[in-house]
Amino acid sequence: GAVVSQHPSWVICKSGTSVKIECRSLDFQATTMFWYRQFPKQSLMLMATSNEGSKATYEQGVEKDKFLINHASLTLSTLTVTSAHPEDSSFYICSATFSGQGGRVHTDTQYFGPGTRLTVL
Amino acid sequence: LAKTTQPISMDSYEGQEVNITCSHNNIATNDYITWYQQFPSQGPRFIIQGYKTKVTNEVASLFIPADRKSSTLSLPRVSLSDTAVYYCLVGPMGRRALTFGSGTRLQVQP
Numbered sequence: 001g002a003v004v005s006q007h008p009s010w011v012i013c014k015s016g017t018s019v020k021i022e023c024r025s026l027d028f029q030a031t032t033m034f035w036y037r038q039f040p041k042q043s044l045m046l047m048a049t050s051n052e053g054s055k056a057t058y059e060q061g062v063e064k065d066k067f068l069i070n071h072a073s074l075t076l077s078t079l080t081v082t083s084a085h086p087e088d089s090s091f092y093i094c095s096a097t098f099s100g101q102g103g104r105v106h107t108d109t110q111y112f113g114p115g116t117r118l119t120v121l
Numbered sequence: 122l123a124k125t126t127q128p129i130s131m132d133s134y135e136g137q138e139v140n141i142t143c144s145h146n147n148i149a150t151n152d153y154i155t156w157y158q159q160f161p162s163q164g165p166r167f168i169i170q171g172y173k174t175k176v177t178n179e180v181a182s183l184f185i186p187a188d189r190k191s192s193t194l195s196l197p198r199v200s201l202s203d204t205a206v207y208y209c210l211v212g213p214m215g216r217r218a219l220t221f222g223s224g225t226r227l228q229v230q231p
Binding site: 004006034036043045049091093094095109111112113114 | 162164
């Protein structure tokens with residue numbers, strides 16, 4: 001249990017274009033999803049928290065109009081990087097938490113996706 | 122959120138037991154301790170989680186003393202494939218984000 005997928009696993013785009021990254025919880029319903037960004041040799045940095053059916057909460061310094069987050073269902077959250085620039089090139093990772101009971105998925109524990117490598121030329 | 126302190130790096134050899142200690146002096150009553158493993162260009166993988174005393178699963182053990190101001194992740198008989206960065210995180214359960222520190226880079230050699 002507790003499988004989180006991301007698509008695509010990597011993407012290369014031209015500066016000024018928009019890129020959408022999908023995050024899915026495959027075997028559990030995720031009431032909350034998180035988006036992180038990780039630059040080379042650095043730790044993960046939280047970008048935003050997303051609850052199903054409500055607006056995302058962004059961390060200080062993260063532009064909500066540039067990084068659009070949609071959490072339309074209990075198994076899917078999307079991150080759209082709008083008008084991407086080379087400095088947005090990074091490794092984007094999502095995580096999901098399960099708030100139910102029982103099973104092999106630990107309640108309220110974050111499970112991470114495999115990440116998406118974004119390269120903006 | 123409680124701040125954590127871990128060694129930046131550790132070296133070991135195949136077959137040895139590795140213990141990584143994390144300090145979290147300001148841990149709160151409702152905080153849990155969670156350890157993740159991350160390989161290059163992959164998302165963190167959940168290893169183990171605990172609140173107090175000892176927790177063991179198929180891959181690791183987690184030792185937490187009574188004062189809970191530190192915790193030790195124990196990896197029995199490491200192999201080359203255990204070379205990774207290990208993160209110790211402390212925080213309440215629930216829909217709260219995790220704050221990642223620098224982690225411990227474990228290098229296992231033959």
